[in-house]
Amino acid sequence: MKLGAIEAGGTKFVCAVGDEQFNVIERTAFPTKTPAETLAETVAFFKEHPVDAIGIGSFGPIDINPDSATYGYVTKTPKPGWQNADFLGYIQRELDVPTAWTTDVNEAAYGEAVAGATQGDDTSIYVTIGTGIGAGVVSHGGFYAGRTHTELGHLVMNRLPGDDLVSVCPFHDNCAEGLASGPAVNKRAGKPAVELAEDDPIWQTEANYIAQICVDLTVAFAPDKIILNGGVMHQQQLMPMVRDDFQTMFNNYQDLPAMTDYIVPAQLKDNSGIVGGFALAKDAL
Ligand SMILES: Nc1ncnc2c1ncn2[C@@H]1O[C@H](COP(=O)(O)OP(=O)(O)OP(=O)(O)O)[C@@H](O)[C@H]1O
Numbered sequence: 001m002k003l004g005a006i007e008a009g010g011t012k013f014v015c016a017v018g019d020e021q022f023n024v025i026e027r028t029a030f031p032t033k034t035p036a037e038t039l040a041e042t043v044a045f046f047k048e049h050p051v052d053a054i055g056i057g058s059f060g061p062i063d064i065n066p067d068s069a070t071y072g073y074v075t076k077t078p079k080p081g082w083q084n085a086d087f088l089g090y091i092q093r094e095l096d097v098p099t100a101w102t103t104d105v106n107e108a109a110y111g112e113a114v115a116g117a118t119q120g121d122d123t124s125i126y127v128t129i130g131t132g133i134g135a136g137v138v139s140h141g142g143f144y145a146g147r148t149h150t151e152l153g154h155l156v157m158n159r160l161p162g163d164d165l166v167s168v169c170p171f172h173d174n175c176a177e178g179l180a181s182g183p184a185v186n187k188r189a190g191k192p193a194v195e196l197a198e199d200d201p202i203w204q205t206e207a208n209y210i211a212q213i214c215v216d217l218t219v220a221f222a223p224d225k226i227i228l229n230g231g232v233m234h235q236q237q238l239m240p241m242v243r244d245d246f247q248t249m250f251n252n253y254q255d256l257p258a259m260t261d262y263i264v265p266a267q268l269k270d271n272s273g274i275v276g277g278f279a280l281a282k283d284a285l
């Protein structure tokens with residue numbers, strides 16, 4: 001059995017073929033261009049490397065309601081060309097294999113839950129802090145979803161005194177993505193964040209916002225574990241700072257696991273999404 005995975009990001013697409021144990025056999029990545037170009041490139045990869053099913057995790061917002069006329073579409077995205085793009089339908093028409101369709105962060109959350117840091121946990125959350133902020137909630141083998149998928153990157157933040165950054169989110173002045181995404185940190189720094197010293201006060205601000213995200217996720221979903229991943233988390237000093245700030249803010253409101261077992265890095269690193277796609281593909285068979 002060959003399993004296919006698509007991790008569709010706003011910046012790049014990753015396509016991969018795996019075996020039943022989720023080992024990667026083939027993998028390719030290419031920049032996200034127009035839907036016509038990018039989906040054709042995706043289909044070409046899977047025509048060259050056929051699979052029995054494909055799990056897709058896409059940037060969004062996406063339509064995840066199977067009863068909707070636009071199920072499988074990317075919907076109201078600011079990404080040029082992708083508004084109302086029939087992503088899933090195109091893949092199904094061209095490749096004719098069973099598919100699974102969810103958000104990019106749900107896919108990654110699932111990968112970590114089946115084969116990574118949150119294996120064995122009933123409820124787990126995967127947060128990425130990169131170009132955007134997003135989070136996927138896996139609970140009892142499924143994804144939390146309501147009217148539509150969650151938009152946890154837009155949780156409202158308590159703005160820190162003295163932080164006058166103009167939010168990078170076009171919709172919200174005080175949301176997580178607007179104040180704490182990679183572009184927000186770069187903007188606050190006035191230069192690429194990688195050039196900041198490890199002890200720059202900007203990391204205190206960043207850790208505080210990430211801790212706020214974790215507190216909100218904790219009270220809303222009562223997860224067993226929260227994974228923090230994404231480009232910004234390459235800053236190794238952040239994780240302990242986030243745990244400290246979390247404990248101060250949460251103030252022992254509930255008994256939680258030790259912080260080092262509660263707020264944790266991803267285990268599969270760059271493969272969380274792809275492995276999640278394989279697992280979703282297997283489920284779809
Ligand atoms: N070492 C680092 N330190 C600080 N910021 C970083 C570092 N590496 C990457 N970033 C920031 O992370 C962002 C890129 O995130 P990531 O590498 O997760 O890619 P992405 O896939 O584009 O993000 P997304 O998952 O939101 O689509 C950029 O804004 C970049 O400035």
Ligand SMILES: [Zn+2]
Pocket residue numbers: 153154169170171172175176177178
């Ligand atoms: Zn926002």
